[in-house]
Amino acid sequence: MTETTLYLFGILALLGVWFFHQIQVRYGRIQAIDVFDRSVERFYLYVLPNDRPSCPICVQSQGRVFLPSVVGKIGFSPLDGPCSGTVPCQGLLVGLYGGWLEARQVVSRLQQASKKHPVRVSSEELCALVKGDWSKSISADTDRIGVHLLEGWCFGKNDMPVAIEGLRYVVDRTKEARHLSYVVPAALRLMDLLLKAGREDEARLLIEQFESRFPADRQDIDGPSFAQRKTLQEMKSLLWETRSLKVSA
Numbered sequence: 001m002t003e004t005t006l007y008l009f010g011i012l013a014l015l016g017v018w019f020f021h022q023i024q025v026r027y028g029r030i031q032a033i034d035v036f037d038r039s040v041e042r043f044y045l046y047v048l049p050n051d052r053p054s055c056p057i058c059v060q061s062q063g064r065v066f067l068p069s070v071v072g073k074i075g076f077s078p079l080d081g082p083c084s085g086t087v088p089c090q091g092l093l094v095g096l097y098g099g100w101l102e103a104r105q106v107v108s109r110l111q112q113a114s115k116k117h118p119v120r121v122s123s124e125e126l127c128a129l130v131k132g133d134w135s136k137s138i139s140a141d142t143d144r145i146g147v148h149l150l151e152g153w154c155f156g157k158n159d160m161p162v163a164i165e166g167l168r169y170v171v172d173r174t175k176e177a178r179h180l181s182y183v184v185p186a187a188l189r190l191m192d193l194l195l196k197a198g199r200e201d202e203a204r205l206l207i208e209q210f211e212s213r214f215p216a217d218r219q220d221i222d223g224p225s226f227a228q229r230k231t232l233q234e235m236k237s238l239l240w241e242t243r244s245l246k247v248s249a
């Protein structure tokens with residue numbers, strides 16, 4: 001009898017703990033997923049730079065949010081069709097765990113969304129997400145590269161110094177394998193912004209570093225594609241033109 005009572009107490013105590021946990025989850029004080037791995041992405045965001053024109057197909061996908069299970073499918077594309085820009089648009093898919101308030105709201109919207117109504121964040125929501133208190137959240141280390149990337153993509157128009165610093169962080173400090181594919185687009189975007197800001201010496205130095213990191217005769221899985229090499233060449237000739245103009249002036 002005493003043993004049965006003890007068991008019953010044990011079960012009741014466990015139920016109490018579970019109930020307390022559920023209440024905490026319900027009121028948003030803790031996240032149910034916190035007990036799992038925080039080194040992985042919970043959602044992917046498709047973003048376009050806001051300071052350059054993009055084609056209608058890519059614009060349609062701006063701010064779209066996807067589950068990792070969807071992104072992982074063979075043949076996945078964040079776009080409804082092929083990019084129709086004469087110069088390819090610079091859309092980027094950024095993965096985040098998203099432990100801070102604004103990002104958690106995106107995660108819960110995504111979990112509740114139906115296939116017919118995919119989640120899409122507005123430019124304001126995207127801006128609020130990047131400016132959120134991410135550095136104090138449980139996912140600060142996991143998301144540092146992702147947030148700096150987003151700064152580079154979202155603040156080119158309104159806060160270029162923040163965009164430049166964010167991209168520089170990605171180019172210089174990316175180490176984890178899951179982030180390596182971000183280095184080339186971040187470097188190209190950084191060159192573009194440096195040129196726009198008239199910081200040609202820094203752009204030139206970055207191009208030199210880029211070319212020694214990704215030599216043209218070496219095929220690297222995270223290295224530049226044919227189109228990205230072409231963009232680099234275009235930026236080099238633009239830089240050359242500016243220098244010649246300065247010399248002749």
Ligand SMILES: [Zn+2]
Nearest residue numbers: 055058083089
């Ligand atoms: Zn496009």
